Amino acid sequence: MPTLKQYDEAIAKYHESLTIKTVPVVSWEFNHILLDHITSSFLDVNKINAIALKTKWVKEDWDLSTILKDEVIIVTDYKLSIIFASSNLSKMNGYHEDDVLGKSPKMFHGKETCLKTSNEIREAVNQKIPFEKTVLNYKKNGETYICKIKGFPIFDEKGELCNFIAFEKAA
Template structure:
């Protein structure tokens, strides 16, 4: 019995000597940021899957989960109007998805954008071919940034063009 008593006294003394530091509530913001990012990721994935299912996209080999983590994904309709933009666009160029929906990706172009590269992209789109180009785009605040774009036409199961999808990241 005395062994247990000594053990309990030792534990009691140990815990009384610990100096516990409290953490202010505002330091928990990192957790909220993480939760917000995770929620946005899953909402984006759900929206992309919904667009794909509704339009019966043909099977492709895109890894949308990893792409959403590492890149910005933009989907346009056949008239090149943006119908989807991933939440991480704001980190790349300052625009929210809501600000770009219904607009043309040309909204990111300006004086520094190379017209030769833009014409090459346009030709690939008209031919319904994939492309990979680096372009000079503009952020919402007017700053120029280099953007690597990998674009693909998206067809349905019948072979009809339904959308274009672009995987973008600041280069």
Template sequence: MKVALFFFIVLYQIIKIMDFNVYDVALAKQFENASIKSMPLVAWDIYSQIFFQTNMLLLDVHSLHQIASKNQWKSMWDFKESLQEETVIVVTDAKLKIVFASKNIQKMNGYEVDEVIGKSPKMFQGAATDLQVSNEIRQAVLNKEPFEKNVINYCKDGSLYKCHIKGFPIFNHKGEVTNFIAFEKIAA
């Protein structure tokens, strides 16, 4: 009974955030692509977790599309595929202040989305971060060039993790850099 109540509370909160049409389309797509069309009653707790994760992914994708539209991005990525691969997506403005972080950032480094918005990605760096790698990333950003690097970052609790970052400048239709986007994963 608690699982069902949790499911409906989460569903109600998601519906409040999302437009009903977006929700209906997303739900239809999920069931359309699913190999199993129905779930036995004993699997509701598992199903609700997957349903919740799918809706969080769709909210992230929707937010990314809004940022892209607002800033008139010249190119687009398949955000849904990236997020399904447990890739964290971080978007900064042209001044390198974080304007978006996918909700799965908390799983990677312990930070909630609200804790990183408005801050610089340098917040994840510290004494163990290789200065040469940081300088190479900084130079690529200044030159408005893509980069791919492994860097030692810090979790919220102070522990270290090796992060593989693919970063790209994002240009609008006028050729101006409006944002930078980074696709981040835990490096092996």
């Protein structure tokens, strides 16, 4: 019958032969951050897909999972009231989805925001056409940041405007 020492040696030999090595405890925090990001992105994509299904969007070829790696996604209703903001919004400007739901995206503008750019965005929205603009926005703490926005009207299967979607990135 093998001894406990022989058993320990066999286990040690087995673990040494593995190509996957154990990870030190200090790296668990990095793993947790990555897991949170993946989970948040997955939930965000599911929420957007639920909105699309409910309002019967004509599907676009957006790879939302990839977009969420670098950009914030905001969805408004046709009246420009925010109905969804991706969880990574807080990294960009300090706001959480609960802070912005039901409000206009103009809430990110302030006294130094260029009126001409705001008017150009408003005109594109009124004409129901896509736009791409860079605008000076304000964080929750009052600091300014440059934000590159790509906005698109979303139409339903009947061709009626139902939502707007914006992909935003701090420049």
